[in-house]
Amino acid sequence: MAATTIVQGAEVTEFPTITPQAARGRVLRVTEVGEDVLHRPCRPVTEFGTDALRTLVDDMFATMLIAEGVGLAANQVDVDLRLFVYDLTTEDGVRYVGHVCNPVVEVLGEETEEVEEGCLSVPGPGADLFRPLHVRLTGADIDGNAIEHEARGYLARCFQHETDHLDGRLYIDLISKRTRKRVLKDMLALRPDVLDRRAQLTAGHDKEPVAYPDQPFV
Template sequence: MASTTIVQGAEVADYPTIPAEADRGRVLRVTEVGEDVLHHPCRPVTEFGTEELRTLVDDMFATMLIAEGVGLAANQVGVDLKLFVYDLTTDDGVRYVGHVCNPVIEVLGEETEEIEEGCLSVPGPGVDLFRPLQVRLTGADIEGEPLSYAAEGYLARCFQHESDHLNGRLYIDLISKRSRKRVLKDMAELRPEVLDRRAELTTTHGKEPVAYPDQPNV
């Protein structure tokens, strides 16, 4: 278990293993590489404090839980909005949970780090990828209140990965053509097992199942 939990930038006590948002939310289909919504920049959130936005955040947390992800962007559930959610625990035992609308990434310093990175929209494989080690994330919450977080390491990587999604960029767009070809080949082999796992977890958590196409549109 995480020794410390930070929710929307503030430390909290007695945070549940499964966030209340994930309990409330319904599971949506995760869009996959090749679908148009993943390959162009999303629209900024302009209407805050709405029931639709709160419901979307709940559904994204539920979908991220079932897909066993640490971050999920709105276009990964087919919604063209600049919004992502996250729930991850770093190596030092700190859990970070939250959502961000209209994220902007500022790189802090020149240090980079190479770690294997994967993506729920490229189910199965991963590849080593360099990213800046430290960033600042600015944006707003679903009520429109401004947010600003300094992050490093795993958290910084998550923030960059999800912000890239909202700008129409997947991690496989940042690697060589040869590596991309290998990743897509591996995805074709591993995808059925990943989708079976998602179906199993959907049942385990008492959620309504979702259907995926037999083949991705790659």
């Protein structure tokens, strides 16, 4: 039986492993903790249906592919807009792919779940974090059409993590100071290998290489 794939909230019968957006897009540098664009709220998207917005979504999917992420916010590619993309497969084998402009997350119910979380802008380590288990996401697509998704578990966590980014908040802002210190220390040790891996994947997908600074911004 073929795996289920949900694209922009609708089930599709066929979908490639590499999204068309990622195939078209160019790879951008992922911004890292300490850069100003990650630590302040982003501007709402006000112009829809533009070539610039479509190109940005393509580039974000390509960047997410190379960084081996499941979600990516616009400020993680140094763009000050309330927009994120996602491509993840849940434990039950359902793949969810899409983008959301101007996302708003509403928590549904009181149940929470503690799961290890990581971030492409904190390359390498992760930390356990409680988040609500059930949420509703509303927003718009790049053409301005309304979007509404109800999500649980892994997908709900992704929606919350990426919306947090657009509010200027990283997951390490939600953990204890002691754990945050450990995560940042581990990042310094793991970052070179993470960036080498991204460079290898960039070449493997025949994309133009992107340069990172020798040292992170923290």
